[in-house]
Structure formats: C-alpha cells, structure tokens
Amino acid sequence: MEQKSPITCCADLNIHILGKPHECKKGADAGFSHTFNTPNCVLRPGGSITVPWPVDKQIDLHGPYDAESFPHKHAKIAVVCPEEFVGETGQFLRKLKEGINSTNEKAPFRKGFERKYHLNGCAFTFHAVKRTSAALEDAYKDASLEALMEKPDLAVVVIREQHRSLSDSANPYYTTKARMMAQGVPVQIIEIETIRRRDVEYVLNNVSLAMYAKLGGIPWTLAPNSDMAHEIIMGIGSARLSSSRRGAGERVIGITTVFSGDGQYLLSNNTKEVSSEEYLEALTRSLRETVTELRSRFGWRAKDRVRFIFHQSFKKYKDVEAEAVKTFAASLTEFDVQYAFVHVSDSHNWMLFEPSADGVKFGKGTKGKMVPQRGQCVPLGPNTALLTLSGPYQVKTALHGCPHPILVSIHEDSTFKSLDYLARQVFNLSFMSWRGFNPSTLPVSISYSNMIVDLLGHLRHVKNWNPETLATALKERRWFL
Structure with a gap:
C-alpha cells in the first residue's frame, strides 16, 4: 500500500500512506487477533434442546424456547x-x-x-x-x-x-x-x-x-456460561430528539433494559427518559428498583455473587458514575458484588482488514473483499479491544466500504475486568435481537435501550401519554421492537 501512495480519492483529495498497517497475528495478547465462535442457542428451559446458529430453521424444527409454557x-x-x-x-x-x-x-x-x-x-x-x-x-x-x-x-x-x-x-x-x-x-x-x-x-x-x-414469548436464549454469579446486564440508552428535522435536539437518556447472563430479556425498567443532568440520580434509582425485583424473583441468597455489567455507547463513563455505582454496591452488604462499565463505540479511527478475504458471492460478482469475519477480536491493551460485528455478509454491495469495528473499553474503576469475557459477551448479545433473524450490529443491551429511549421521547409529545403504563402489563414484553 505504501508503494501506491499517494492515492487519489476524489478531486483535490489525496491520501499519503506512511508506513505499513499493523499485522495482527493469531493470539489473545495485545495487538494479536482471535475469533469468537458463534454462540449456541437454547430452545428449551434447562438446555435440553441446544442448537447452533442460525436459529431460524431450528425454531421451525423444535419451536420456540417457551413453547410448552407460553x-x-x-x-x-x-x-x-x-x-x-x-x-x-x-x-x-x-x-x-x-x-x-x-x-x-x-x-x-x-x-x-x-x-x-x-x-x-x-x-x-x-x-x-x-x-x-x-x-x-x-x-x-x-x-x-x-x-x-x-x-x-x-x-x-x-x-x-x-x-x-x-x-x-x-x-x-x-x-x-x-x-x-x-x-x-x-x-x-x-x-x-x-x-x-x-x-x-x-x-x-x-x-x-x-x-x-x-406477545411475551421467548423465541430463544443463549447457552449460559459456567460462571456461578447472578449476572445482570443493564443497557443505558440514548437518543437525540428534536422538534424539527434541522434542530440540534435534546439528548435524553434512559436506563431501560435488563438482561440475564444468558441474554434473556428480563424487564424494561420503568425509569422515564431523563435529561443528561438527571441521569446520575436515575441510574441509582434504577439500580435499586432492579435489585429489589430480581432478588425476589430469583431468590438470591446471602453471600451470593452478583455481577452488574453496564453497556452504553453514547459517551464514555465518568468517574462520578463509577462512584455512584461503587456507593450502591457497598450498600448490598449481604452479597459479593462485582461491576463492570463497558463502553461500546464506533466513534474511533481504527480499521481492520483481512487481506486474504475474497469476499462472498453477490449477484454475478462478490462483495466484502478484505472484510474480516464477524467476531474478530483484537485486544489493544488490558482494558480495550476492537471487535467486528459486521462481516462480508453484512456489506450491502461491492461498492460498500469496509465496516468499522467497534471499540470495547472497560472503565478503570470496574471491579470485574475480564476483557475477553466482556468482549465475547458483547459479541454474543448481537445474536439476541428478536427484531429479525440476522445478527445485529450492536448488542441488544444497547440497541434495545436506544429503541426504547427514542420511542419514549417521541411518545411524550402525544396528548395524554403516560409512560407509567409501561411499568405494569408491558414491563416484561418487548413492546418497542
């Protein structure tokens, strides 16, 4: 590539390449690359029917996860x-x-x-x-x-x-x-x-x-990990709302979706969408309400390990957020509490290429040349990794550019910092969207949360709308899909 420099992109715009792109060899250390396997899906409680991805045809054969209890x-x-x-x-x-x-x-x-x-x-x-x-x-x-x-x-x-x-x-x-x-x-x-x-x-x-x-159904869940912790994944959603198409709009935030470690959607927290200024108070209140409900539902016992994992994409975590969660965790004296703040971002300058990738068939030609497969993970350090959630099959046409990987970062104040575990979890949750049978380009913890906050932000302009209605009959349903 250096020999072809400068490269003309368009009129009056040339790119000069200085040095060679870094080659990521196979491995789990920083600067190396390894690939996550697609997760297995569970179609019956207890895992008696566990199938590989894709899950669509498996549901045709076996029915959904809750076929016997729906x-x-x-x-x-x-x-x-x-x-x-x-x-x-x-x-x-x-x-x-x-x-x-x-x-x-x-x-x-x-x-x-x-x-x-x-x-x-x-x-x-x-x-x-x-x-x-x-x-x-x-x-x-x-x-x-x-x-x-x-x-x-x-x-x-x-x-x-x-x-x-x-x-x-x-x-x-x-x-x-x-x-x-x-x-x-x-x-x-x-x-x-x-x-x-x-x-x-x-x-x-x-x-x-x-x-x-x-309707309240559970099409599938993910095969659970062997960790004995009660793992709660909380998605923090964001949307920028404007009264006109040209306005800059107001940023609203909502702590809205709660998942178990196997990707099962547990509930939509009834916290209203809030402004940035009210966010910290809403976060603490949401944690308190969620713990009260889930410890009763699942019968948490004293000394059990409880792990909170927070996913968000719209901004980096601040120290004040970590302090708020740290204070809350300290109040749960009967449990062994861990927490991790995971930032998932596509706003960065990193790119990943696979020079040996020939792409996939598309019409009479191919698409996705040099595009890495989904699930490529490249650690950049102890708390940061690049992860591909779009592969050659997700590229729309042969003219579509190489997709950006996402940047997964763990806040330094987290008490649970297993980077490979947390990055793999982000990857696995991209297979849990019940909006369609294709894997999504974000984990559902984030995509669901963003959908909810965006929809609630629009609904508040409807006469007589009361968001409290979502805290009852629709709380455990995916009404926002």
Missing part, C-alpha cells in the same frame, strides 16, 4: 387498517398465519406464525380506518378505540411510509401506539409499502418473530 396459545390480534388497504392487508396476514407454500425446504417461513411458534390459534379482527372529513389522527383514533373493545393480545396497525414525516402528535405511528399501549396492548406497525414488497417471505419471517416477542 400463555397466549390462542392469540387475539386486532388489525387497524385504512379501508382502502383492507384487501392487501388481509392477504398479507393470511400468509403470516399459514406460511408460504414452497417445495424448497430452505425457503423462509414455510410453516407460518401458528405452526412455527406452536400456537393453537391466531384470530384477526379488522377495524377499518375510515377517511371522511375527519383528520387522519381522528380516523385512526376511532378505529383503535373500536379495536380495544375486543381486548386483543396484540394490535397490528397499517400506515403509509409518508406518515412518518408528520409531527409526533399527529402521526398514527405514535398516537396509535400510545393509545393501545396505555391499555396494555403492544403494537406491531407495518407500512403498506412493506406489505407490497416482492420478498414478502422475509418480511413475514421477521414480523412474526417480533410479534411473538411482543
């Missing part, structure tokens, strides 16, 4: 849909319920929602959004109130893509969610443009997964 075996689903789209939506939901007929055993979503998730029934009731002289929001309101009379387990709401550009208070994406969730009903929003896509079988597969999770 309470909503006869799912009642209300459909709120503009009257002009009722026909198309009905066809889409029939395919969702029954699956796509195909002689190809590898084709996605052949079994349909009912059979794939071992439901005994799935009933849809339609409630048309009738456009007369009424405003769009009033038309959706009337249909939503009619749907709530049926006391559904879940609502499917069809909107147009253009509705997303409306203000929050007039946008059916937010107003309908607010109205339904206030009554304990999670909502699956689908755009009519998505229903019309040609690759509808992939859409159906991902939508059915999200719907099952919103």
